[in-house]
Amino acid sequence: MLAYLILRRSEQATVTMQVCGLVGGRYTVEWEQVMAAALVATGPMLLLFVFAQRQIISGPAMGSGK
Numbered sequence: 001m002l003a004y005l006i007l008r009r010s011e012q013a014t015v016t017m018q019v020c021g022l023v024g025g026r027y028t029v030e031w032e033q034v035m036a037a038a039l040v041a042t043g044p045m046l047l048l049f050v051f052a053q054r055q056i057i058s059g060p061a062m063g064s065g066k
Contacts, residue, residue: 015041 003014013021019037023029049056 003017007013007017010021015037019034019041022034022037
């Protein structure tokens, strides 16, 4: 919600806002476009997690043991 308040122009919209714009306020939705946009939006984060999984998981695990 904060992004919608701060970013007024469509050129400044985030990827998530663009995906929501494909669905919101329409009578018909092209689900193929929505799913393709969602895949493009989540792809970089998935790749980042795959490559940094060991560091992401080891950080909290180090603090949990005594």
